[in-house]
Amino acid sequence: MNADARPVIKPIRNGVGAFAAMKAVFARDLKVAFRQKQDLLNPLLFFVMVVSLFPLGVSPEVSFLREAGAGILWVAALLSVLLSLDHLFRHDFDDGTLEQLVLQPQPLFLLVLAKTLAHWMLTGLPLVLLTPVLGVMVHQEGNSIAVLCLTLLIGTPVLSLIGAIGAALTLGLRSAGVLLSLLIIPLYIPVLIFGTGTVAAAADGASVGAYVALMAAFLVLAVTLAPFAAAAALRISLSNG
Amino acid sequence: MSEPLLQAVNLQCERDERVLFRNLSFSIVPGTVTRVEGPNGSGKTTLLRILAGLNDAWSGDLKWCGEPRSSVREEFQRNMLYLGHRPGIKSLLTPMENLRALMAARRPMPDDVLRQALAGTGLSGFENVPCRNLSAGQQRRVALARLLIADEPLWLLDEVFTAIDADGVNAIETLLQQRAAEGGAVVVTTHHDLRMDGMKKIVLGGGAADEC
Numbered sequence: 001m002n003a004d005a006r007p008v009i010k011p012i013r014n015g016v017g018a019f020a021a022m023k024a025v026f027a028r029d030l031k032v033a034f035r036q037k038q039d040l041l042n043p044l045l046f047f048v049m050v051v052s053l054f055p056l057g058v059s060p061e062v063s064f065l066r067e068a069g070a071g072i073l074w075v076a077a078l079l080s081v082l083l084s085l086d087h088l089f090r091h092d093f094d095d096g097t098l099e100q101l102v103l104q105p106q107p108l109f110l111l112v113l114a115k116t117l118a119h120w121m122l123t124g125l126p127l128v129l130l131t132p133v134l135g136v137m138v139h140q141e142g143n144s145i146a147v148l149c150l151t152l153l154i155g156t157p158v159l160s161l162i163g164a165i166g167a168a169l170t171l172g173l174r175s176a177g178v179l180l181s182l183l184i185i186p187l188y189i190p191v192l193i194f195g196t197g198t199v200a201a202a203a204d205g206a207s208v209g210a211y212v213a214l215m216a217a218f219l220v221l222a223v224t225l226a227p228f229a230a231a232a233a234l235r236i237s238l239s240n241g
Numbered sequence: 242m243s244e245p246l247l248q249a250v251n252l253q254c255e256r257d258e259r260v261l262f263r264n265l266s267f268s269i270v271p272g273t274v275t276r277v278e279g280p281n282g283s284g285k286t287t288l289l290r291i292l293a294g295l296n297d298a299w300s301g302d303l304k305w306c307g308e309p310r311s312s313v314r315e316e317f318q319r320n321m322l323y324l325g326h327r328p329g330i331k332s333l334l335t336p337m338e339n340l341r342a343l344m345a346a347r348r349p350m351p352d353d354v355l356r357q358a359l360a361g362t363g364l365s366g367f368e369n370v371p372c373r374n375l376s377a378g379q380q381r382r383v384a385l386a387r388l389l390i391a392d393e394p395l396w397l398l399d400e401v402f403t404a405i406d407a408d409g410v411n412a413i414e415t416l417l418q419q420r421a422a423e424g425g426a427v428v429v430t431t432h433h434d435l436r437m438d439g440m441k442k443i444v445l446g447g448g449a450a451d452e453c
Contacts, residue, residue, distance in 0.1 A: 009271070009394045009424045011306075015319045016346055024345035028331070028338075035333040035371070096327025099295060104346040105319035239297045 021106040022114035029118035032091075039087060043080040043123045044130065050076040051134045062139050069138030070148050070199035077127045077152055078159060078188055084123045085163040085184070086176055088115065089234065093171050102238055109227035112234065116164045116227065117157075124156030147202035151195040154215045161226035162187045168233035172240045191218060244306065245270045246320075246395050246426050247292065252301035254287055261287055262445055265301070269426045271394060274417050274437055277430040279445030285430040286326065288445065289399045292428065293323040319347075322393040326400055328384035332373035336364055336383045339372060343387060350390060358389040363409070378404040385409075388416060396420070396427045 033040055054072050055065060092098040101111055131152055135145035166184040170176035198211035245268035252265040261284030269275055277285045290296040292303070294310070294317070303310040305317045330339050340355045359368055362382040372380055381404050388396070402410050410433060417427050418437055429435070 009392065011316075011394055012319050012348075012392065016349065020349075021346045024342055028334070028342040031338065032331055032333050091331075094327070095331060096325055096329035097331060099323070099325055099327065100329040100343060100346075102295065103293060103318055103321070103323055105315050106346065107315075235297070238295050 015105045018106040018110050021104060022110055025101070025111050025114040026118050029115055030121070033118070033122050039084075040122055040126075043084045044126050046083055047076050047080040047127055047130065048134065050079065051138065055138065065138045066140065069135065069140045070144060070203075071196045072138060073131060073134060073148060074152070074155075074192055074195050074199075077124075077131075077156060078192055080127060081123055081156060081159040081163060082181060082184065082188075084119070085160075085167045085180060086170075088119050088164060088167045089171050090167075090176075093237075098234070099238060102234060108231040108234065112164060112168075112230045113223070113227040116160050116230070119164070120157045120160040124152075124160055127156060128152045141203070144199055144203050147208055148199050150212065151198045151215060154212070154219050155191050155195045158191050158215075158218050158222045159188060161222040161230075162191075164230040165226055165233055168230045168237060171234070171237035191215075194218070243271050245304075246306060247310075248302075248304040248307075249292070250302040250304070252288075252291065252299060252303070254284060254291060254296075254299045256284070256287060256298070265443070265445075267443055269395065269428060271424045271426050272421050273439065273441055274421045274427045274429065274435075275441040275443060276435060277428065277443045277445065283446040285445060286399055288443070289323070289397050289428065289430055290325070293321065293325075293397050294318070295323070295325075320393050321395045321397065322387070322391050323397045324384055324387070324399060324401060326403075328381050330372050330380050330383050332380075333371060335369045335371055336375070336386070337368045339383055340386055344390070348390075348392065354390060355386075358386040359383070361389045362386045362412075376404075378406060378409070381405060382409065385413065388413075388420075394425055396425065398427065398429045400430055400432075402431050402433045 051072055054068070058064065089098060092101065102108060104111060128149055131149050132145050135148055140148065163184055166180045167176075169183065170180045173179065194211060194215050198208050198215065201211055202208050247269040249268070250266050253263040254261045267275075277288055279285050287296060291299045294314070305313050310317050329343065331342075334342070336359055337352070337355060340359065341352070344350050344355070356365075356368060359365065362385050364379060364382055364386065367375060367379065372383060375383075381401075385401065401413060405413065414435060414437065417429070420427055
């Protein structure tokens with residue numbers, strides 16, 4: 001018949017692998033972020049400002065800052081990650097890139113993981129890199145600074161991953177800010193407690209091995225579970241949009 | 242008649258306690274262009290989003306090549322191309338970067354091919370201009386450039402003619418017709434007058450729906 005004569009478009013059997021697709025998502029997010037530098041600087045500036053306001057607003061005493069410094073840095077880092085979360089999916093949602101992402105043949109949770117990793121590289125990692133400077137500013141000792149950096153290095157990816165769930169859930173709302181904070185802060189508290197607890201233990205000269213192991217367990221849990229939850233939340237948000 | 246790619250049986254969708262359509266059954270077979278018709282608010286976009294798998298608020302059966310779509314989701318997504326109201330173009334990236342990123346997930350292409358596709362939609366000379374400096378129509382053309390190199394058997398196109406000039410509309414019509422002749426299946430929603438031979442229609446509106 002006629003149908004046999006014409007060239008037939010064949011179903012596609014082999015697609016692009018998940019890893020290649022993750023790399024593409026990651027690379028695009030970094031490229032977009034570097035085109036919009038003020039979005040990159042915002043969380044960093046916020047971090048520096050909050051930390052430098054404490055000596056001015058509370059007390060510049062060395063004893064106070066040595067005691068509270070690690071906590072101040074952790075809280076400031078947590079808030080600055082929270083501040084940047086709304087950007088994680090919002091722009092993609094508005095311009096339709098997110099629809100295309102959800103419709104990609106690769107598993108969505110892997111693509112979400114790639115996006116979250118890019119988000120951490122752009123917000124969490126710079127905070128960790130700035131921490132030694134700010135640590136010196138609030139009179140932390142060398143050992144404490146090292147442990148502080150380590151806890152933030154393990155802790156900030158957890159913050160990004162948990163935050164991705166909240167950002168995905170509140171995507172359909174016009175002003176998600178308050179709800180996002182309310183949803184996410186309770187889940188951030190354990191990370192904060194163990195993060196600052198580790199530094200306090202190090203300052204007392206105790207062994208931090210157990211603390212660090214526990215934080216690493218948080219990270220493993222977040223990496224394995226949060227992308228699934230965030231991917232499911234994205235589907236729900238898009239379904240209503 | 243060849244085997245239908247996508248088959249809908251008794252689709253029903255409610256939105257805000259209003260029934261958009263019920264008992265909607267149709268098949269999308271290779272080699273056809275199907276147009277979804279209906280007044281504003283009759284659920285054309287919703288139907289297309291349901292078919293694409295973006296909207297889950299529906300009941301009924303959707304089958305891809307005879308299998309329930311939910312059980313062959315990955316295969317379905319690999320073989321389906323959806324272009325929505327929002328073109329999926331990042332305004333900070335150039336047309337070239339956008340197209341490369343979109344194709345990277347499906348079928349990576351050498352830059353020459355991408356450049357040709359952009360030229361084919363009238364964007365030669367704009368390859369490396371950030372998309373936010375382009376007009377609305379040009380941004381849509383970046384998304385449409387995908388159609389020139391896409392090989393997915395099923396295309397779902399929502400209002401593709403928005404902001405496109407008359408020549409562009411003609412070019413897309415020709416492309417869709419050619420696509421159908423090659424054995425692809427296309428579903429479009431549009432308010433433009435499409436003149437194509439053998440075009441199928443799905444008419445929405447008034448709660449119930451008829452297929453022609």
